[in-house]
Amino acid sequence: xxxxxxxxxxxxxxxxxxxxxxxxxxxxxxxxxxxxxxxxxxxxxxxxxxxxxxxxxxxxxxxxxxxxxxxxxxxxxxxxxxxxxxxxxxxxxxxxxxxxxxxxxxxxxxxxxxxxxxxxxxxxxxxxxxxxxxxxxxxxxxxxxxxxxxxxxxxxxxxxxxxxxxxxxxxxxxxxxxxxxxxxxxxxxxxxxxxxxxxxxxxxxxxxxxxxxxxxxxxxxxxxxxxxxxxxxxxx
Numbered sequence: 001x002x003x004x005x006x007x008x009x010x011x012x013x014x015x016x017x018x019x020x021x022x023x024x025x026x027x028x029x030x031x032x033x034x035x036x037x038x039x040x041x042x043x044x045x046x047x048x049x050x051x052x053x054x055x056x057x058x059x060x061x062x063x064x065x066x067x068x069x070x071x072x073x074x075x076x077x078x079x080x081x082x083x084x085x086x087x088x089x090x091x092x093x094x095x096x097x098x099x100x101x102x103x104x105x106x107x108x109x110x111x112x113x114x115x116x117x118x119x120x121x122x123x124x125x126x127x128x129x130x131x132x133x134x135x136x137x138x139x140x141x142x143x144x145x146x147x148x149x150x151x152x153x154x155x156x157x158x159x160x161x162x163x164x165x166x167x168x169x170x171x172x173x174x175x176x177x178x179x180x181x182x183x184x185x186x187x188x189x190x191x192x193x194x195x196x197x198x199x200x201x202x203x204x205x206x207x208x209x210x211x212x213x214x215x216x217x218x219x220x221x222x223x224x225x226x227x228x229x230x231x232x233x234x235x236x
Contacts, residue, residue, distance in 0.1 A: 021080075021085065021089075022080075024088070024089050025077075025080050025085070027089075028076060028090050028092070028096060029073055029077075029093075031090065032069055032072060032093040032095055032096045033069065035069075035093075035095035035096045035098075036065060038095075038099075039108060039112075040062055040065055042163045043108055043112035043160075043162075044061055044062060044065070044115070044116060044160070045058070045061070045116065045159075045160050049159075049160075051160075052116075053121065054120060054122065054157070055116065055118045055119070055120060055155060055156075056118040056119045056120075058116045058117070061115040061116035062115075064114075065115050068094065068111075068115075069093070072092065072095070076089055076093055098205075101212075102205065102208035102209060103170065103201065103205040103208050104205060105165035105168065106165075106174050106201045106204070106205070107198070107202055107205050109148075109165065109166065109174075109175075110197045111198060112156065113156040113197065114188060114189070114197070114198055116160065117148070117155055117156040117188070118154050118155065119153070119154065119155070120155050146158045148175060149178070149179070150197060151178070151179070151185050151188055151196065151197055152185050152188040174204075178197055183195075
């Protein structure tokens with residue numbers, strides 16, 4: 001089967017669907033490709049957006065996201081071949097997994113800032129993306145301050161924040177504290193004595209997922225023991 005990503009073509013070989021695990025792995029492959037496309041549409045710049053040229057390296061953002069998905073699929077396939085798949089395959093492909101877990105949207109945001117963020121090529125102002133408003137000769141052109149910044153100063157433009165998740169309280173709190181660092185920043189992917197934004201969001205996501213799993217296990221155990229009817233009380 002061939003999957004087309006505009007100028008690129010991915011070829012996925014059909015597998016023997018005789019076993020349940022193989023079906024789960026194949027579903028994870030397909031779901032990751034679909035999830036990648038949704039991520040790019042929701043968190044990346046719109047197709048034809050010229051502001052992508054204002055941020056150094058942003059033109060490669062889609063390529064970086066695609067490469068990340070390819071690597072996830074390759075790791076999953078390698079584990080399948082070595083018969084070391086001990087968990088749900090969906091948990092091993094990041095874009096699919098993050099769709100339905102607590103704090104997943106915040107991890108998506110940090111990934112987007114990592115993929116498309118970079119140094120500004122020139123001073124970016126409100127007139128760069130609102131051409132219908134022309135400042136008068138005596139008016140000052142104010143620089144937009146609501147961009148998102150990675151720990152190394154890389155900029156992810158405000159106009160790319162099209163996902164509703166940016167308005168959530170969890171997102172606002174995370175980015176409000178994102179500038180607090182206790183280590184030495186060598187790059188947005190390398191921090192000595194501290195963690196990157198992606199690592200910080202991923203750790204919180206992991207903690208929240210573990211809490212959900214523990215809560216669900218408690219509910220399941222209580223149900224098996226016959227503790228009554230209104231199990232929704234445990235969910236409060």
